[in-house]
Amino acid sequence: MNQSKRISAVLALSLLSIVGCSDDDSTEQEAVANVALKSMTRVSDDVYQPGQQITVDFSTETTLLTNEHVGVSFILIEKSKVAELETEDEPDGYDLGEFYIEQLQEGEQNHTATLILPNEDLVSGEFIIAAFVDTSGVISNEVDVTDNKSRGIESGDESTYSSVTISDGHYHDFVLDKLKVGDGFAIFPGPGKRDTTGTGEPTQKVPDLIGFINATKFGNSVNEADISATITIGETTYHAHLWNEQAQAYMETMRIKFPDHEQSHYFPWDVAVNGVLLKAIHDDFDHDGGENSFSMTFTFHDNSDEIEAHSENNSITVEVPYALYHDEVSTAESVELNSNKTTIASVSAMQTTAATATTLAKVGSWSATYGDSDAVAISPSFYSYMNVSSSNGGSAEGLVEADLDLYLFDKSASLVSASAEASANVSDGEISYAANFSVLGDTLIDEGDTLTALDKSLGYSWSEEQKVVETTFTIVIVPVTVEAGVTGSLDLGVGLAYSNSRIDLGGDIVTASMDAYATAEINLGVASGGVGIDFLIIADTFNATLYADLAKAITDSKITLGIDVTNDIEAISGEFYVYVKYPKYKWCCKIKTKTKTQTIYDTSTLYDKSWTILDESATLNY
Numbered sequence: 001m002n003q004s005k006r007i008s009a010v011l012a013l014s015l016l017s018i019v020g021c022s023d024d025d026s027t028e029q030e031a032v033a034n035v036a037l038k039s040m041t042r043v044s045d046d047v048y049q050p051g052q053q054i055t056v057d058f059s060t061e062t063t064l065l066t067n068e069h070v071g072v073s074f075i076l077i078e079k080s081k082v083a084e085l086e087t088e089d090e091p092d093g094y095d096l097g098e099f100y101i102e103q104l105q106e107g108e109q110n111h112t113a114t115l116i117l118p119n120e121d122l123v124s125g126e127f128i129i130a131a132f133v134d135t136s137g138v139i140s141n142e143v144d145v146t147d148n149k150s151r152g153i154e155s156g157d158e159s160t161y162s163s164v165t166i167s168d169g170h171y172h173d174f175v176l177d178k179l180k181v182g183d184g185f186a187i188f189p190g191p192g193k194r195d196t197t198g199t200g201e202p203t204q205k206v207p208d209l210i211g212f213i214n215a216t217k218f219g220n221s222v223n224e225a226d227i228s229a230t231i232t233i234g235e236t237t238y239h240a241h242l243w244n245e246q247a248q249a250y251m252e253t254m255r256i257k258f259p260d261h262e263q264s265h266y267f268p269w270d271v272a273v274n275g276v277l278l279k280a281i282h283d284d285f286d287h288d289g290g291e292n293s294f295s296m297t298f299t300f301h302d303n304s305d306e307i308e309a310h311s312e313n314n315s316i317t318v319e320v321p322y323a324l325y326h327d328e329v330s331t332a333e334s335v336e337l338n339s340n341k342t343t344i345a346s347v348s349a350m351q352t353t354a355a356t357a358t359t360l361a362k363v364g365s366w367s368a369t370y371g372d373s374d375a376v377a378i379s380p381s382f383y384s385y386m387n388v389s390s391s392n393g394g395s396a397e398g399l400v401e402a403d404l405d406l407y408l409f410d411k412s413a414s415l416v417s418a419s420a421e422a423s424a425n426v427s428d429g430e431i432s433y434a435a436n437f438s439v440l441g442d443t444l445i446d447e448g449d450t451l452t453a454l455d456k457s458l459g460y461s462w463s464e465e466q467k468v469v470e471t472t473f474t475i476v477i478v479p480v481t482v483e484a485g486v487t488g489s490l491d492l493g494v495g496l497a498y499s500n501s502r503i504d505l506g507g508d509i510v511t512a513s514m515d516a517y518a519t520a521e522i523n524l525g526v527a528s529g530g531v532g533i534d535f536l537i538i539a540d541t542f543n544a545t546l547y548a549d550l551a552k553a554i555t556d557s558k559i560t561l562g563i564d565v566t567n568d569i570e571a572i573s574g575e576f577y578v579y580v581k582y583p584k585y586k587w588c589c590k591i592k593t594k595t596k597t598q599t600i601y602d603t604s605t606l607y608d609k610s611w612t613i614l615d616e617s618a619t620l621n622y
Helices: 001-022 275-284
Strands: 034-040 053-063 072-076 093-101 105-116 125-133 163-168 173-181 186-189 209-218 223-233 237-246 249-251 253-257 265-272 294-300 314-324 336-341 349-351 359-367 370-372 378-388 395-408 411-425 430-441 442-451 454-477 478-501 503-523 528-549 558-585 591-603 607-621
Touching: 034 125, 053 072, 053 125, 053 163, 072 105, 072 558, 093 105, 173 294, 173 314, 186 275, 209 294, 209 370, 223 275, 237 253, 265 370, 275 294, 275 314, 275 359, 314 349, 359 558, 359 607, 370 558, 378 503, 378 528, 378 558, 378 607, 395 454, 395 478, 395 503, 395 528, 411 454, 411 478, 411 503, 411 528, 430 454, 430 478, 442 454, 454 558, 454 591, 478 528, 478 558, 503 558
Parallel strands: 186 314
Antiparallel strands: 034 053, 053 105, 072 093, 072 125, 125 163, 173 209, 209 265, 223 237, 223 253, 223 294, 237 249, 237 265, 294 314, 336 607, 349 359, 359 378, 370 378, 378 395, 395 411, 411 430, 430 442, 454 478, 478 503, 503 528, 528 558, 558 591, 558 607
């Protein structure tokens, strides 16, 4: 019901009451459905600047409307112009946004609205904040709407207004809202695995930690800043270097740019530690002390000429649990090792006892989580393994695995899982293999056998759009149901062979090219809206090539193996937002349509890298 119809209804009811009542009619008047703006208190600070966040306390009083949800809109206007709220179609004021009351309660109800003063060149002086309850006319059976809004200032009653003093200039403040390490923990190479003397910027491409920050910028005079990261071990603080995509290098700071000055935004980061910091991590590690951890701090650096309002919110610190892995453990001098490049995880172990065979193993693994799991995130995990042994006249077994776990609005799903394995021994010539490929829980390949010969190529291509999750949230006053999923392709291409006493296993274990898709349903009749999305979840090729040569296992008591594992990844990039269009009273005489956007992601590519996870060969002599 629009405002003119409501006023007509009020007049009609007034006439009926005059006609239907006599002087001696003492019948008690029935309660009428109503919500009223009861009061509003003065803001806490004496003086504010444009762009500054402001908190307003107010109360409503409700009768017979406890099943309703409403929006409360706020306007800022010069005190000298406050009469325009009653007389003008377009009051010369500034929209401060809306506050959502999820459910009205019978009687008086207290609320606190957090608003942002406009980033405009406001004149300095006294301003008034006024409010309007049920700004979109959601309630259809409310007869009197005159008490829904701030009123009475013309007669000196300011109880439903809030006064605020605006000074010149613009508010300027960076705020770090959240710091998250992707997996919640870190794993570093143990002693002997990587250089521990290097200072300055690491030259590697492989990340040691991946995560994100959420940050807000108040005031539009500056929209860029530098971010630095440090790790504190004991009493000493070290630089943790941040990946800069444009420079393709790790540096002491990373520049971020805010797309707006109203919302908290996601910014990804990728950190590597240099040799000196890695040595400190090794020295501080307690093998017997339970969980080991260090403090990690991110800090804003404002290089502008502006004076920041608060600097204490420019830093945020989290405690990060960590572990060490040891990738070369040799107990016999007969192991001949040729390591071309080892970057993430490699385990080399050899054991010789009277009761067991001599073995040599190489393992390469890597995992991380990209993005915010409360919105959209992807967690790739890769594992490769080759093991050779002197048992059965010489034997070998190899395994490659790849998993991509998807997170959409805090719901997780296995996007793809792929694996292939093969084993062989010289004594009986027995060869076994197995392979599996599944997408979103559907098994597409699941086979295996024991053979006397092996030469097999396995491939599968999956390409479609599939819904993963449905979630509902509210933008301003509008409940929105979003269906989200993935669209793109996932491929498996792997070969397994055993010929001339040599076992080979590998290929592109997973090739992924996946975008997010989403649709929106607006659950309010007076509103409309939709989704804007152009968002890459992941583009990845994980390749592993493994071999073991058993040709000299009997004649020379020698087995040679090799493993080469690489990854080419781009993840979490693009734009994803939900918007609503809804009616809003313009205070005096007009209803207009307003658009509100909730940004889920607006991020350029940071994670776009190729690197070698493991490239090693070795010989087992026994």
